[in-house]
Amino acid sequence: MPDIEPGAEQREDRADIAAYLAGDRGALDRLVLRHKDRVFSLCCRLMGDRGDAEECAQETFVKVFRSIAGFRLESSFSTWLFTIAVNTCKNRRNSAEYRFWKKALRFGRSASSCDDDQEEFEIEDVAPSPLVLISEKERDALIQSAIDSLPYDYRTVIVLRHVEELSYDEITRITGYNLGTLKSKLARARARLHKKLRGA
Amino acid sequence: MECSQARKIIYDSAGVEADIPAQFRAEFKKHLAGCKSCAAQYDALTSLLKDLSALPGVSAPADFLEKVRKRLKGPSAIGKARNAFLRMFGEAPLYKLAASAAAVVVVVVAAQVALRETHFQKELWTPSPMPSPALAPPAAPADNFKYPASGSPDSPKLAASAPAGSSDPVIAPGSPDLQSSPAPSKPKQRAGGKIMQYNAPGQASPNANTHLQPREEERQPEPVVLTLKIPHDSSSGKSSTAPAILDKAEEPSVASSAPPMEKSISRARPGKESVKPADRSLMDPTRRAFSEVKRLVLLSNGEIISEQSTADAEKQVSILAEIPAHNYEAFLVQLRRFGEIDFHGESPQEPPPQADLPIRISIIFNQGS
Numbered sequence: 001m002p003d004i005e006p007g008a009e010q011r012e013d014r015a016d017i018a019a020y021l022a023g024d025r026g027a028l029d030r031l032v033l034r035h036k037d038r039v040f041s042l043c044c045r046l047m048g049d050r051g052d053a054e055e056c057a058q059e060t061f062v063k064v065f066r067s068i069a070g071f072r073l074e075s076s077f078s079t080w081l082f083t084i085a086v087n088t089c090k091n092r093r094n095s096a097e098y099r100f101w102k103k104a105l106r107f108g109r110s111a112s113s114c115d116d117d118q119e120e121f122e123i124e125d126v127a128p129s130p131l132v133l134i135s136e137k138e139r140d141a142l143i144q145s146a147i148d149s150l151p152y153d154y155r156t157v158i159v160l161r162h163v164e165e166l167s168y169d170e171i172t173r174i175t176g177y178n179l180g181t182l183k184s185k186l187a188r189a190r191a192r193l194h195k196k197l198r199g200a
Numbered sequence: 201m202e203c204s205q206a207r208k209i210i211y212d213s214a215g216v217e218a219d220i221p222a223q224f225r226a227e228f229k230k231h232l233a234g235c236k237s238c239a240a241q242y243d244a245l246t247s248l249l250k251d252l253s254a255l256p257g258v259s260a261p262a263d264f265l266e267k268v269r270k271r272l273k274g275p276s277a278i279g280k281a282r283n284a285f286l287r288m289f290g291e292a293p294l295y296k297l298a299a300s301a302a303a304v305v306v307v308v309v310a311a312q313v314a315l316r317e318t319h320f321q322k323e324l325w326t327p328s329p330m331p332s333p334a335l336a337p338p339a340a341p342a343d344n345f346k347y348p349a350s351g352s353p354d355s356p357k358l359a360a361s362a363p364a365g366s367s368d369p370v371i372a373p374g375s376p377d378l379q380s381s382p383a384p385s386k387p388k389q390r391a392g393g394k395i396m397q398y399n400a401p402g403q404a405s406p407n408a409n410t411h412l413q414p415r416e417e418e419r420q421p422e423p424v425v426l427t428l429k430i431p432h433d434s435s436s437g438k439s440s441t442a443p444a445i446l447d448k449a450e451e452p453s454v455a456s457s458a459p460p461m462e463k464s465i466s467r468a469r470p471g472k473e474s475v476k477p478a479d480r481s482l483m484d485p486t487r488r489a490f491s492e493v494k495r496l497v498l499l500s501n502g503e504i505i506s507e508q509s510t511a512d513a514e515k516q517v518s519i520l521a522e523i524p525a526h527n528y529e530a531f532l533v534q535l536r537r538f539g540e541i542d543f544h545g546e547s548p549q550e551p552p553p554q555a556d557l558p559i560r561i562s563i564i565f566n567q568g569s
Contacts, residue, residue, distance in 0.1 A: 028269075029265060036260040036265070037257055037258070038257065040259070045258075054264070057264070058271055062271045139251065140255055143248075158252070162214075162253055163252050183212065183219075186214070188211075190211045190245060191211045193248065197248060
């Protein structure tokens with residue numbers, strides 16, 4: 001893949017990485033402070049829980065700084081950071097401990113219909129979305145709830161593409177999907193999300 | 201363009217015109233202009249995607265940096281695993297670990313060897329379903345006895361006679377009647393020191409576990425039974441002469457005085473008895489011969505298994521002994537000096553091929569007229 005032309009942020013990242021590798025402990029603080037909110041936000045969107053998101057975000061930075069000597073600067077530091085964050089969240093969601101607690105919390109609730117294979121491109125009424133009728137805070141919570149109901153791969157591509165507004169190239173680097181797969185997943189994820197919010 | 205095609209383009213492109221295939225771009229716009237439903241769908245999706253983009257970022261907690269620093273100072277997952285390993289084994293030096301591993305290996309190997317030996321012993325002590333006559337236990341002093349021909353080493357060494365009442369005394373090897381015939385069991389010595397008793401398998405004591413008899417014991421040959429006829433006028437000087445042919449360096453002292461009551465000596469070893477010789481002039485010829493034959497057995501490097509002597513002249517006096525095969529012929533030569541020998545059954549012409557095995561001989565003393 002062609003090397004990305006470094007912007008101002010990327011230049012700062014590279015300088016701090018070099019300083020950290022040279023022994024400057026302050027470079028670590030600068031890198032964390034620069035990226036912690038984006039990483040934490042991404043983890044919040046992917047995990048749907050603030051506590052899990054904080055755990056994953058911390059683990060992401062720990063992994064990054066423990067293996068930063070092997071970072072070859074082929075991609076931007078943020079892309080590498082997001083890659084590790086996505087994989088960390090995925091691993092945590094697949095962990096037995098996470099599934100146990102989620103299962104315990106879900107006990108007594110009706111089964112979610114987010115994974116059913118219904119026709120996604122059906123014709124609906126043209127009534128305005130309820131999102132326009134509620135407050136901004138409620139709308140954000142509703143959207144996050146709809147995101148949480150998506151399968152993890154759909155959630156990942158939706159968040160990376162439409163929340164974090166990354167390019168297709170960056171998303172393919174982060175997720176490892178090829179472009180066709182990514183676009184297909186994005187189209188299905190949009191349809192599902194739209195359907196969820198339309199019925200809300 | 202149909203609505204389904206337009207909806208697919210809506211979700212694929214997500215409102216980004218560049219993502220609409222060029223050949224459908226004009227037709228898609230035309231369809232949206234004419235289809236209220238698809239246009240509303242398009243507007244709703246673009247609005248949703250704008251809302252997604254407008255979602256506020258979530259700020260990390262204030263102590264996020266401190267927590268990251270703290271976690272970085274702690275051990276990694278590999279480090280945790282290594283620490284756990286060191287906690288378990290790190291205290292012990294390497295040689296202790298090696299010794300522990302070696303001890304485990306030794307225990308496992310020893311257990312396997314022990315189990316294998318137990319299995320082997322179990323197999324050894326379990327009788328074969330069709331015992332051959334050679335494996336049959338020694339019979340009681342019987343009337344019919346013979347040595348087999350020496351040219352047939354595979355044939356049974358001794359052909360025992362059936363118990364009294366049997367019309368066919370000699371059991372041929374592989375005879376189908378072998379199992380049905382009650383073969384006498386191994387002689388047993390009772391606690392009271394009596395002479396050996398020969399019990400048929402059906403007459404064995406309840407505690408006797410006959411199938412646990414080792415095969416080596418069962419392979420002991422049946423005794424050669426003979427009657428030594430003592431003449432009335434046998435002189436003490438003749439009988440007291442030690443056989444010069446026997447290569448015995450030291451002449452042991454032998455119990456020569458017969459007790460007034462029944463006496464049984466089991467497994468008397470030469471040189472281990474220290475009995476004061478009795479005055480032979482006071483003995484009757486049978487008892488004198490009895491003592492001399494015992495002495496002869498010991499001089500022949502033999503072993504007295506049991507003996508029976510009694511003060512009552514009407515009762516039978518006998519000796520059961522084992523003579524080394526290489527001294528067997530010389531023993532018989534010297535035994536003939538005490539009187540006439542009458543073999544029960546056929547007289548063995550020569551010792552069995554296994555010269556190392558001792559020959560068990562049962563001598564019954566009979567005072568002739």
